[in-house]
Amino acid sequence: MYDIVVIGAGPGGLSAAARCAELDVSHVLLESSPKIANTIQKYQKGKHVMAEPGILPLRSPVDFAAGKREEILDAWETGIAHHNVNVQYGAEAKSITGEVGNFSIGLVNGDVVQAKHIILGIGMQGNPRQLGVPGDQSDFIQYQLDDPDEYHDENIAVIGAGDAAIENAIALAKHNNVYIVNRKDEFARAKEGNLNLILAAIDAEEIGAFYSSSPTEIEILEGEKFRGNLVLSTNSGTEKLPVHRVIGRLGAIPPRGLVESFGIEFPSKDMSAIPALTSQYESNVTGIYVIGALGGYPLIKQAMNQGYEVVEYILGHDVKPADHGLIEDKFKALPYDNMEVDDVLIMMQERIPIFSSVNALLFRELILDSTVHVYNEGDVVFERDDYTNSFYTVLEGGIKTVITEDLIISSAVGAFTGEGSLLSGRRRSATVLAGDQCILIETPRRTMLKLIASIESVKRVLDETFIVRQIQTKFAPNTDIKELEPIASTAVINSYTPGQVIMKEGDEGDTFHLIRSGSVTVSNEVDGKEIIRTYLPAGADIGEMALLGDTARSATIKATVKTETVSIDKDAFEMLLARSPGLREELQEKTKKRYQENVKLHGDDGSEGLLSFLMNQGLGEATSALMIDESLCVGCDLCEQACAATHEGTSRLNRKAGPTHANIHVPTSCRHCESPHCMKDCPPNAIQRMGGGGEVVIGDNCIGCGNCKQNCPYGVIEMAYQTKATTSFWQWMLFGIGLAPGKGEVLTHGAENEIKKAVKCDLCIEQNHGPACVRACPTGAAMRLNPVDFAKLA
Amino acid sequence: MSTSFVSHQGGRYFWISLAFMVLSIIIYAWHEPVQPPNGGTWYGYTLGTIGAVMILWLLYLGKRKRNFANGWGTTKGWVSAHVYLGSSLIVIATLHTGFQFGWNIHTVAYLLMCLVIFSGFFGVYAYMVFPDARNKVKKSRTRDDIFEEIQVVDQQLKKLAGNLSEDIGAIVNSAIDRTEFGGGFLDQLLGRDKSKVMIDGIIVNNNNQDVVIENLVQKLTLATGQETKVLANLVKEYGGRQKLLGVIRTDIRLSAIQEIWLSFHVPISFGLIAALAAHIVSVFIYW
Incomplete structure (x- = not known):
């Protein structure tokens, strides 16, 4: 029975195990691969590894500084040897049973390891998917490629159609005879850049391609020129490809399933979601701690610090997290001199409802990325048409949102603003001024998007607010936001892929759409040819003609890029019309103008052809x-x-x-x-x-x-x-x-x-x-x- | 949407120049010098000074257009001002002369100035007309695009010729190898085609590829069987090649005309500076 078992010898796991060794705590570090830091081993030779965030101090018994992959791996090897860390290689965990003080960890090789506490640091990469055919354990089958220049004049088959497979095939093709084996008939999963590269290489016959083909067996040849035959099942029957080497790049099995089987819960179905953890990195299973990328900390230095801290927490020591000083500095300008940093963080979560459901650890991370501003009354937070896209929440005082000169909306503590540009990526749609004694938290877009992806409630609140505020600014500026909520609640958010039709000319329609992000083209069919009339960016509204009595769509509307719209149906729209006197007339006026424009553009052949051309150029x-x-x-x-x-x-x-x-x-x-x-x-x-x-x-x-x-x-x-x-x-x-x-x-x-x-x-x-x-x-x-x-x- | 230097800012510099010229003429008519009007009266000196400063400023465009980081106006605006204010020099300088001309350095300076301005007028005309004409001739393709098209046709021609008798192959290959473009400036300007072809061991002129086509058509009329089909195809493809070559030649010729004025405008400007310096110095020496 070990006091602490660390699963995964990545940066976090190494650091944790080394801290155990340093403190003479009985421990073992289990690593499924034959070497430490599997993910970093897979980096290409000589790759420069960064030590971000630069301001964060390192707290670990093992050294780490920015440098070449080899130097970093060397320092870690030396570190664990120096501290006599107890490592077991080739020990892949497949099950955890029991409870705190008495866990049993079942390994793939059949062994069972007993532990009082478990630190899980298995990363997000998962294990590579194996070929799963007879012969796939031969020594010339590999699932990674360290240095493509290591191989010369070999027949190499790369199996897979993703970016890793393509990148390997292209790198190897310089000095070898390379074949790429794709189960499907196209490279649908690859990034566009890689797709172009591989198609060009196949066209130029630098790489041989097998489409709609999968391996069925690997025949081992002894004492011959080639080391084996890769047997492929293709559309035209079975083919035998003599090879020196086979590289499988079939992606990885994400670790989430395994982690869930240990009893650890994830707060959302989103694939990028991370398990809910306490501020001491403990999961919902008492005694199992999660650190590193799996816990939402993908940076090496953060993971190493966590490794150190988590051991301290398990041993009951009271240590402040390594970022404590940084957050303290952030709060210096705030009028909370007599409060502890942790108390300020708790107060922030209590005061700001949108952050209340965020777990403490994630919130701490959010604050580390954010800036806290103290404003004087009347200071401009951001101006209409600014291209900024960060998100602001009100911690003290209030803000004034200037939508038009006559329409200024005040919001108090707990409110947020800036969600429009955050979600649409467009310019600010209003100016926001600071109120009296105003303190705001500004969170960068990237951090917010991560939060939206992992916490369902944050996404829901932002979406609902976005819709209601859009409706208010566009159609009912004088109506109270509370009155608009029932209308907004019937609204639906729709996503469209580039080129997808949102509405088709001539179709019956009774919804209208507000473009939330992306952009669309408006086109008509003339003599069987699509003539693009105009282009509308996010913020525009489409299809309202159909709600004013004319039910047939007058034009086809297509997404030019990935586009999101908010759609509102006829009933909700009627409610809106009833509440906003003059809106019907205003919309009718707009509709009339649009008809007139359509007529004007109709005879104009030059512009029609030109617009289509420009849109086809992706403009x-x-x-x-x-x-x-x-x-x-x-x-x-x-x-x-x-x-x-x-x-x-x-x-x-x-x-x-x-x-x-x-x-x-x-x-x-x-x-x-x-x-x-x-x-x-x-x-x-x-x-x-x-x-x-x-x-x-x-x-x-x-x-x-x-x-x-x-x-x-x-x-x-x-x-x-x-x-x-x-x-x-x-x-x-x-x-x-x-x-x-x-x-x-x-x-x-x-x-x-x-x-x-x-x-x-x-x-x-x-x-x-x-x-x-x-x-x-x-x-x-x-x-x-x-x-x-x-x-x-x- | 795109406005040219001619109509820049609603022709701002056109109106400024016009006002300037009208004002100069009014003052000229109004002032009554003791001596007959010439460069030596107070008004003559004023106009002369303005003219000389303007000439230096006009010359400065050559430097200004390369001040890429400069935020003071756009190059288009400067060109617009250069064109209109430069044109007004005709009036300013003529009034400065008081219509006294003779066989002397002063009139040489005046004439050089006029040459610079008139070559500039041609430049404005060329820049307004030729880019559009060239784009239309090339059907919105770049010259490189057309060269690429020609290369594709050439490959096709060589492939087709490969199926025919050796002498036809030799003619097609030599016509392709001996196709020429450009040449000296005069050749470009006149659109001379120095392409050649070797037929029966003799190199002959192949202006506009006519000789090759005629030769191939001749062979086509005599051909039989499968050869007829291939030769007909070859002639058709060669007709396409002839058209593409024609487009490039026209483009080269138009581009030479478009730029020819610069070969006068700029060197004569420097000549003008020399004559102007001599004019000013001599006026002061022989006063």
């Missing part, structure tokens, strides 16, 4: 797209030179590239998408929306991973060494010395750690005068447009 999701009027462009390239000259010598636009319709050319340059694809998967979170125009900007902390380049469907991101521009005009002009304006040269400090970083258009956010490309155009050909302006192009 529906743009917020600022560079376009060139070819009837004015003299090809002087000053736009590119200006871009290079203002961006260290590298132009972020390619004037000649890209398609043209009539006289409108769309060069390759960042469009600053509504919800940027590039931001989806940026490990250091270096890509941000900022500035008054919502510019999408890549920060200096780019680590050069290239994910954004792969994820951008428009090819506007380049990986480049840092360059510098020499700009002495007179030297160049008079003596031909140095580089011409707009030319750059690569900065070489000679350092080997110089990496290519992602560069793209930043809308000249640092210039303060707007985009240099447009400003440098001598003829007026270059312009930057938002989709709302597209109709004016014709």
